[in-house]
Amino acid sequence: MEPADWQQVQGIYQEGIDTGNATFEASAPDWEHFDRSRLPGHRHVAASADGTVVGWAAVSPVSAxxxxxxxxxxxxxxxxxxxxxxxxxxxxxxxxESTENEGIWTIQASVFPENEASLKLHLSTGFTIVGRRQRIARMTHGPLKGQWRDTLLIERRSPGI
Structure with missing residues (x-):
């Protein structure tokens, strides 16, 4: 992912936010915030044949x-x-691949139980459900504003590290 990709990445991020089942975030951040909070070696984009960004992935450290x-x-x-x-x-x-090459042994995320497509994707790529966090936070936007939501904590442990 390069800074030039950001406008398209941000649009895809906001599209996911607008579904109400991707994140507690209310809006996609600006590039500066995204850039400071994500590890540079693990930002990936997928593009169509004409160069249009159609997906992205990135990681943040869980602790300092x-x-x-x-x-x-x-x-x-x-x-x-x-x-x-x-x-x-x-x-x-x-x-x-990029995280394992740099010695990262666990990739984790929180997923809304209602996001069945995301859960299916993650389970098919070696992630497991570690547990359910009940009423962990309230939605601040969209049609579910004010509702408490559960999340499923998922993780993938590297078999080689």
Whole structure:
């Protein structure tokens, strides 16, 4: 992912946010915030033949403590026009490869239980459901504004690290 990709990445991010089942975030951040909060070596985009970005994946550290240096939280988003084409799987595989190559042993995320497509994708690429966090936070936007939501904590542990 390059800064020049940001406008398209941000659009895909916002499209996911607008579904109400991708994140608690109310809006996609600006590039500066995104750039500061995501590890540079693990930002991936998928593009169509004409160069249009159709999906992205990135990771953030879960803690500044050195003992957690091998644990990251990830996001993966695919444009609605490109869903069901294997883009999410390709992005997750690229993310798994880049993180393992740098000694990262755990990729984790929180997924809304209602996001069945995301759960299916993650389970098919080696992630497991670790647990359910009940009423972990309230929605601040959209049709579910004010509602408490559960999330499923998922993770993929590297078999080689």
């Amino acid at each position: 403590r050195p003992v957690y240096a091998g644990v990251v939280e990830h996001s993966v988003y695919v444009a609605s026009s490109a869903r069901g084409l294997g883009i999410g799987e390709a992005l997750l595989q690229a993310l798994i």
